[in-house]
């Protein structure tokens with residue numbers, strides 16, 4: 001069977017751990033040092049979903065902050081995305097809602113996994129929250145992750161990959 | 174990229190943009206997205222050899238989902254495939270040909286990175302202060 005290529009975007013507020021999740025997934029490394037992303041860094045990883053070989057082209061896009069929003073051109077042709085929240089910071093939930101709506105407006109309904117990152121800091125997480133429940137209801141999966149302790153990272157990408165193979169795509173559209 | 178060997182379409186586009194000196198590489202693709210012509214430094218795309226018998230999207234990851242475009246340019250600023258080498262990607266169609274143009278943006282991206290790092294480190298600190306005040 002031929003290999004399918006799928007563009008997947010990492011989306012979220014600044015410093016939620018988008019780059020760290022990709023580095024953990026692709027290179028099995030983690031750094032405590034915060035190096036903010038400019039523009040986009042492209043990576044690739046092969047996965048299998050059922051019988052199907054997939055090549056995930058990962059777009060680690062710069063984060064949202066009060067000075068800059070993610071522009072739709074970066075998301076052109078995406079098949080799905082990972083929406084990353086840092087539940088130790090409530091504002092990152094609002095950013096995620098905004099990004100989710102931006103995708104819907106420009107590209108329609110695309111499958112996404114909601115990643116609640118920094119699960120190693122769970123004692124500092126905010127509690128139940130309306131915007132968070134809204135995202136949890138729209139996502140194909142909600143996964144607690146830690147790039148630091150390597151928790152849930154493979155699971156997060158596997159869940160999205162499974163939604164990107166053709167038989168499942170039909171159901172979603 | 175030597176401007177002597179630059180196709181007229183690219184030369185015209187660069188002149189309009191006023192970005193001649195930043196030109197790094199280009200690809201000219203047919204309707205099935207196979208390479209007809211290319212020039213400049215393609216290593217920045219993470220590949221050295223391009224096979225014109227295979228679709229470009231199976232060889233250059235960043236192009237997956239992006240092409241084909243319409244005649245209006247699609248621009249991706251500050252893309253990075255090889256660590257710390259930044260480029261602006263310009264994609265447009267002209268006369269049934271898909272054009273891919275890469276402009277060097279490494280220097281401006283480096284400055285942008287330094288500014289953004291300071292700004293976001295400060296923003297994070299402020300968030301932390303506000304959080305501990307609330308408690």
Ligand SMILES: Nc1nc2c(ncn2[C@@H]2O[C@H](COP(=O)(O)OP(=O)(O)OP(=O)(O)O)[C@@H](O)[C@H]2O)c(=O)[nH]1
Pocket residue numbers: 012013014015016017018019020021031032033034035036037038061062063064117118119120121145146147148149293
């Ligand atoms: N404790 C903990 N820290 C993390 C985790 N993931 C990322 N970090 C830290 O959070 C900070 C930001 O991580 P990045 O991966 O750079 O965040 P980003 O979302 O890519 O940020 P931008 O590129 O600026 O949008 C860094 O200091 C990381 O070390 C995690 O799972 N647990």
Ligand SMILES: [Mg+2]
Pocket residue numbers: 018019020035036037060061062063
């Ligand atoms: Mg980043």
